[in-house]
Every structure is written in C-alpha cells, then in structure tokens.
Amino acid sequence: MLEVRDLKVRYGAVEALKGLSFRVSERSIVSLIGANGAGKTTSLRALTGLVQPSGGEVRFENTSLVGLAPHEIVRLGIAHVPEGRRLFPKMTVFENLKMGAYLRTSKAQMASTLAMIYEHFPILEERGRQLAGSLSGGEQQMLAIARALMSRPKLLLLDEPSMGLSPIMTAEIGKIIRQINALDVSIILVEQNAMLALTLARYGYVLQTGALVLQGDAQELLQDDGVKKAYLGL
C-alpha cells in the first residue's frame, strides 16, 4: 500500500535521512524504532508533505506523494498524529474532532464517523465541551488519535503516542492501536519505546542517524541481541 524508496531529507547542511526504504502492506502495523535524532519523525514529516524530500520516491496506492501539498496527501487517506503539540488547546474536544474531519465535508459521513469514535472513546463524548488543553495526558493522546481517525484514513501515522504517558496509559493506548488496526487501518508507529512498538507491530525497522540498520519481523527483532541491548535495555 505504501512504498518508500531511498528517501532523503536535508535540513540545510545536515542530512537527516540518508536513503530510507520501507514498505507497509494493507491492514498491517509497521514500526520505526530508534533513538532520538535517528530520523523517525523526519520520515513521517516527509511522507505527509510537511518537509520536502531531497531525493527518493514515496508511492501510496500507486500515487507518488513527492511534491504533493499536505492537504492533498490527507485527501488520499493518510492521517498524521504529530509529536509534541498535538491538539488545539483552546478549542473544545468537539471542535478538535471537527477539525479532524476538515476534508470530509459531508455532514452525514461526519456524524457516522463521530458515532464510531464515541463508541471507542466514550470519554471524549463526555468531555465534548471541555477545552482540549484541560484534558489529562492520556486523554489528550486519545483525542489526537481520534481526531486523526475523523478523516477516515487508510493509513495512520503515529509519532511517539506513548510519550509522557504512564505505563498504564501506555498499555491503554496500545489496546486502542490494535482496535484501530482491526478496523482495517494500516498504521506506521514511530516509537522510542521499542518494547511497545515491537509487541504491536508485525514488522519493524530500526533507524540510526538517518539510515536503516536493521529490519525484520517484530518477533525476531525482539529476540535480536543488538536490539535488546540498544533499545530494550535488556
């Protein structure tokens, strides 16, 4: 469904991605793991058009994404939950969700998506009129994911969903990621928490300073001595 070949990104003189290749098949969860500065976030930003790659090719369902504007890429069915500031803090929970459906103008479609989302995240319906900035960390993460789902994506890009969350909340987010995947949404999961990423994903890629150093079935990566030592702290 998604094929990335030799993707390169430069920030001025620094080459943040030095030729990354990976693929995501239908209905799968793929994870990119690696330390800070390995190029995980940059690769997501390049997929969604937020930075322009300096080389390489990205194909999504036989459409080339290189050179498309972010809104054109969202329209093709890719939704991005960015890291860091994920919400509009001074908007209500409901307004945040509405922004997620920005490119879906049909009211009926939006209502049905919203009903689906409230079914999975009842807390968001309860807090609908509350300002997003006043939610707890875990609720904010749920809202960010729910908002991405409002655009009815075929492929969801999650950037560090476990960042700053308690272990219990992280487990909860893991459960949610599985549920979303069960709705036939493919997921690229970018994580520093390699344990979480590799237990959820079927296939994993390990990045180091902008390049791919290892790839394989998630179960095998979990057993790999290098991965164990570098990312799992075992």
Added chain:
Amino acid sequence: MPSNARAATVFVAVVALLIALPFVGGDYYIYLFALVFINVILAASLRPSLTCGQLNIGHSAFMCIGAYTSALLAKNLGVPFEVSLLCGALLAAVVGLAIGYPSLRLRGVYFAMVTVAFVEAIRLIASIWVPLTRGNAGLSVPKPSLLGMSLATRTSQYYLALVLMLIVLVILYKLERSRLGLVWKSIGMAENLAQSLGVDIANHKLLAFTLGCFFAGVAGAFYAHFIRFLFPPEFGFLLATNILVYNFVGGRGHFAGPVVGAVFLSLLSEPFRGSPYETIFFSIVMLLTILFLPGGLITLPGKLAGLRRWRPTSGTYAPPASA
C-alpha cells in the same frame, strides 16, 4: 442564564440605546458616535487576520484606499454613494490580495514589517499624486447619499454608520462562528498541526486578510463622505497601530473584544483626538493592559466575578470561562 442568551440580550439593549441616541444627545454625540462606529468596523475587520496569527500593522492603508476611491468616484464622476462605497471596498480588497499573496510566506515580525512599509507607501502615494488626490492640500468630498437622496443631516449619517457597522459585525460574527472561523482559529493556534490535518493554510490566511481589507475599505469610504475632507497623513502608521491596540486592549479571546476596545478607547481618547497626547494615551493604555489584564477588557467581568466568588467560599474553584 446561558452566556449566549445573555450576550444576545446585551447586544439588543446596546443597539436600542444607539438607535435612541440622536433623540437624547446633541449633534456632538451623534458625530462622535459615528466616528466610534467607523473605528469598530476597523477593529473588527482586523480580527480575522489576527486570529490567523498575522500581525497586520497596516490596516489604515486599506481604509485610505477605500476612502480615496469612493471620494474620487463621487466627486469626479458623480457616482452614487452606494456604488462608490462598494468600489472603494473592492479596490481595497484587490490591493490587499496583491499585497497579501507574496507576503503570506512571511511570518510574525516579517509580515508585520511588510504591512508597515505598505501603509507608509500608500500614505506617500496619496500625498504625492497631487493631480488626482490634491496631496497634502486635502480633498473635499461630497455628502453621502442613499437611493438618490442626499443624507445632509448628521442624524441621517449617524444612522447610516450604525447600519453599516451592524451589517459588518453580523457578517464577521457569522464567519467567525462558521467552519471557516474554526479553521482560522486553528491556524493561529498551531499552524503546523492545522497543516497536517489538511488545511490549506496559505489560502485561508489570504482570505482572512483580504476580507479584512474589504471591510476596512467600507469604513474608509464612509469616513470620506462623513468627514468630507481627506488628508493623507491621517491614514499613517499611527492610525494602523491604534486599530491594533483596539484589538489587544479589548481582548483577543472573543469576538466582542475589538468592539469593546474600539468603543472604550475611542471615547476615552476623545479629549486628545488629533493632539500628540493621543499617542501617549494609547501607549499607556496598551502597557496597562499588557501588565494587568493580558486577556483584555472582555476578561474584566470574569475576573471581578472570580474575586467576589473567591472571598466567601475560598474552597470552590470556578473553571475559567471558555473563550
């Protein structure tokens, strides 16, 4: 009472008072309030681009374009006021589009610098293009008219200003509460996030900016026929900063902010109008606002209510009203 119903009640009461004003107040108050209405239009029309996070310190340039266009059309070609007002507003919007398009990629202070340069450029053009504008000798302008009738009395002009202001406010309010308003808000709050949700940021900013220019043109066109004398230095940087100050002193968190700010400051600065003290007055009010009331005047009632609630029952915590 829910806050929406309360706001509607306040709005109706204020409009009723304004309709009654000519029956109780003298000519001076009629004149003064018509000027206040112009300032309200200017302040409110700056809000969309401020909401998008653009610091526009050149709004008076578009008022100037509206004023001169309407005045010259009426004076030289005898165009009726309704048409000349519309032409002035449209030209202001077209020029806004032309200026906004290339400067869109500039952010923060760089965008602000373009608007400052532009306001000075327009002022200089109005001063130097003597054959057309009479430059700093000033341009006299015919009275406004409506459907062929000349609006000669101050009272009739006052009602015209009131109606214009209400139309502009209703349009801007409807826009702010629409999907478009939500998108503008999202751009101002987190531009990158809005972009990643598929919002076409450049076009939305341009729309907000151009729309503001259009209504500044409306304000300018009415101003021209009301004051009946145009003098280029009046449309300089100072007026532009005043429009900005109306927004910040009134408060940026709510649609009523710029309206409250424009009314409050226009009335309070009236003794200093046209004198150097006006600038000092605006500076002091702006500083006091930044120091003591960063949310602007519209947050004042909430703060006072908070104080009163806090004293008797110090345990209850009232969540801040959502803006």
